[in-house]
Amino acid sequence: MIDESPPAVIHHAFNWHKNVWSVKTAPKINLFLWRLVQGALPLGANLQARGLTANTNCPHCNAPETALHLILHCPYAQQVWELAPFKSTTALLNSDSIQHALNLAPTLVCLPPKGITTELFSWLCWNLWTARNRLIFENGGTSHAAVVTNALVNVREWNQAQKIPSPPRPTPTTAPLYHAPLPPDISFCNSDASWSRQSLQAGLGWILDNETLPHALFGSSCCNHVTSPFLAEALAIRECLRAAQTAQITKAWMRSDSQLLIKAINSKTYPMELFGVLMDIELLSSTFAFILFTFIPRAQNSGADSLAKSALCNSPSALLN
Template identity: 40%
Template sequence: MICLPPSGVNVDLFPWLCWCIWLARNSLTFEKLDLCPEDIICKTLRPAREWQDSQPPKVAQAPNQRRQTSASDQDTVICYTDAAWKPLTGDAGFGWIFQDSTGQTIGQGSSTEPHVASALMAEAIAIREALLHARTLHYSKICIRSDNQVLTKALNSKQHPVEIYGLTLDIETLSSLFSSMQCSFISRSLNISADKLVKSALCNFNSALP
């Protein structure tokens, strides 16, 4: 939901609108204060504009400052990431598989975490964990492949969704530690191995719970 001029807000308003509707619901329930739709919209625009204005300005990088490597480079590690999330419990599993330029698996990892707020957040955590693992293995060039198009688009455009703002900043910081880093979207049919790894990790996590 992009707000058109003259509001001056060009960020996604949906999270802010949901938040303000929730606040309006609380006001009606606990304070008997009934806000009209126009007031709710106005209350939505203000924090969204403040958040937009607080973002650092975008600085165009010179071509030689940050070289985006091709995944076909022989020394580039391909990393397939995936996540599984249970909305009823908030439990999430994360997985990543490293492959060399020939398609040979050279490493993999998985982890789990409770109290994850959404599927998008789980996918972002998976990429962050994969990058952390890649650093411990001293990889210098990496190409992340994810089947979450919303996330890959956000990372490539550096438009940080409010829902995962902190995580995307973490990923951006970690990316700067590699000599080159690329993130691309793939279909789920090409991410089957990572999907199986994630579901196995989440299944084992749930089995270990009392």
């Protein structure tokens, strides 16, 4: 009999950066892991703690539903971990807290097929969560094998989307953000620009992602007469905001690897050269219910970066050269 512990208690020694925010996975999965540890998912035990008394037990086995139960201790989850291509999951399944499980995740050894590494752990957790939701809200069961297969497909798709190999990730300089309250349905909006001094063209790329989207939305475009890389980055943010607005996103976390630009936006100090574009950004921002602009290191923005680069390479004048 497995002891069901109450909703997550945060251990001070837990390394949020290493075990949550630096896990090489989709931003929505980083956020999911964060919520899992914070006890912020609408799981039975968390709902009961907030006074909701409807049936809040595990939809698979009817035991009290905690984060630890959902991910590791439910018989359904245990069968999923048994099917997962890891060398051994014994230590993981004996974890007595979600924090402990996340600490162990990087030590899991993946069996072939090649190319799948420990990021599979985060996608398996995510697929256990979506299988649980499908059962509750759509009355649809998901086989243990399907959970594993879906997670493997997710890992491959995610890895393919990161076309440009990323250098090791530097420590983000946005540490205070990690404990800031984020709205539950926030969307991650990454943008980037690629600029040619020779042609004064800019390739702009953006990616939008959130928990409810089956796939990330993305787009790119090419702009002429762009006089500086700084202006190109501002145009990319503006495009990203417009795309988010079109996608009816109301809560956005805008992320750019231009530290100067993020500083200018947050301090509302607009250089003359960027005044028009930054005013547009300010105006567009005011239509969102929640908006946050932060700097992210380049290595964490490789998706938007490759979209921007390919938009610049495929521009009509680039093709003529």
